[in-house]
Amino acid sequence: MSHSTVVTFPSGSLVESARVVGVHPAEGGAVVVLDRTPFHPVDHTWPDQPGDRGALRVDDVEVAVTEAVMAAVSDEGEVAVGADIPVKRGAEGWTWLVGHRVEAVPSALAAGASAEATVDAERRAGLSRGHTACHLASLALDLAVADLWRKDPGSDALGTPDFESRANQTSFIDEGGSVDEYRLGKSLRKAGFDTEGFAATLAEREDRINAQLAAWVASGASSRIEVDGETIVDRRRWVCGLPEGTASILCGGTHVSSLAEFASIRVSLDLTDPQLLVMKTSAVPA
Numbered sequence: 001m002s003h004s005t006v007v008t009f010p011s012g013s014l015v016e017s018a019r020v021v022g023v024h025p026a027e028g029g030a031v032v033v034l035d036r037t038p039f040h041p042v043d044h045t046w047p048d049q050p051g052d053r054g055a056l057r058v059d060d061v062e063v064a065v066t067e068a069v070m071a072a073v074s075d076e077g078e079v080a081v082g083a084d085i086p087v088k089r090g091a092e093g094w095t096w097l098v099g100h101r102v103e104a105v106p107s108a109l110a111a112g113a114s115a116e117a118t119v120d121a122e123r124r125a126g127l128s129r130g131h132t133a134c135h136l137a138s139l140a141l142d143l144a145v146a147d148l149w150r151k152d153p154g155s156d157a158l159g160t161p162d163f164e165s166r167a168n169q170t171s172f173i174d175e176g177g178s179v180d181e182y183r184l185g186k187s188l189r190k191a192g193f194d195t196e197g198f199a200a201t202l203a204e205r206e207d208r209i210n211a212q213l214a215a216w217v218a219s220g221a222s223s224r225i226e227v228d229g230e231t232i233v234d235r236r237r238w239v240c241g242l243p244e245g246t247a248s249i250l251c252g253g254t255h256v257s258s259l260a261e262f263a264s265i266r267v268s269l270d271l272t273d274p275q276l277l278v279m280k281t282s283a284v285p286a
Contacts (some may be wrong), residue, residue, distance in 0.1 A: 004037035004231035005098040009052070009254055011225075013038040014119045020058070020111055022080050024071070025098070031071055031081050031099035032056060032109060036246025037117050039068035040124070040254050041232070044085045045090045048171040048178075049253040050129050050236065056100060058108040064168040065117075070232070089233060096233040113162045124254060125285075126175025128138035132223055133265045133283035135238055136179035137209065137217055138164040139247060139268075144208035147167060154246040157247035166191060167277070173253070179266075199271055208252040213265040219243050220260035225251075260285055 008016055009016070020035035032058075042051035051068035054246040069082045080086060081099055088098060102109075142160040149161045156162040163271070167182035184195045198205065206276040221241050225249075228235040238251040240259070256262070263284040 001025040003035070004096045004233055005034065006230045007040075007098060007232050008036065008038045008230075009040040009119075009124075010227050010236055012254075014121050014124065016117050018115050020109065020112055020113045020115055020119055022079075022097075023105060023109060024081070024091050024168060026101065029101065029103040029247065030105045031069065031072060031097055031101055032105075033066075033097045034115060034117060034172050037068070037098050037100070038119050039100060039117060039280075040100055040119075040127075041068040043089065043252055044070045044082050045088050046171075048134075049127055049173045051080065052119045052124055052127075052177060055118065056102065056109065057118070058106070058113050058203055059114045061105055061107060061108050063102045063104045063106065065100045065102060067101045069099045069101060071097040073097065082218070096231070096253055098232050123175060125256075127173060127285045128254040128256050129285060130175055130177050130259060130281075131251070132238070132240075132255045132259075133262070133281050134173055134180065135240070135247075135249055135251070135255075136213060136259075137178070137182065137267050137279060137281040138168070139242075140209040140216075141205075141210055141276055142211040144205045145193075148194040148197050150191050150194065153191055153193070158242070163193070167192070172177065177281040177283045180279045180281070182279070184271075184277055185275050195274075199274060202269055206267065209267050209269075213267070216242055217259050217262045217265055220258055223256050224257055225255055 016038045022030045022033040039052040054065045071081045134282045142156045142163050153166045154162045167230045223240045226237045239248045250273045268280045
């Protein structure tokens, strides 16, 4: 298994003909590795977008894929899957793969077999909307709090002071949107952010974000994924031609092809814990 898995999900692919290159026993069944796949795997180091689900068909046998995950094989032959991978994605000395978790392993599903891989299209579309909405919400949040910085924290993809990268600690995407958590502690205040001013104007900031998101949805801007190569470890970027400029963000997930795919995107801000901002983003399909 000397080659990293070729992935076609960046182009929006949902079905691929492939060859089985390995079947590895795992908890609850096995992990099947193909030479190429349309499945997007959950990242083991930043698991913001869940892995795709779907099915593998070999001959007339169809097997459900419960989740696509990252897998890796060391130069010494050690196979690691998901959270058990001991190094960051792309680390030297490892071959990087997409694994397809299955509960049943029919005899036809063996190394060398030809397989058809099919992704659950409805779920993929929901997760793609959720991920694009998550990025847009973060850019709108940066714009809405830009006046609260006393020092330069660096710039985001639109040239705005980058609250997102300074404060975000967790992000989780689902089919309806996303939930992001931002730490508003001492280190952020030292970096020059006015946390008290933010807390005092929370409702106004939320209104600013939602107005910006409504304008972006109305623009119907194009959205795409640009890639440096065809394997799972090649760098990928989400690119969106917003009215304020083209945003380009390093991202391993899936996305919509146009903001016209949304009826609306809205956020709610929760500062129940003054040290922790929770932003919930809701994405409604057109």
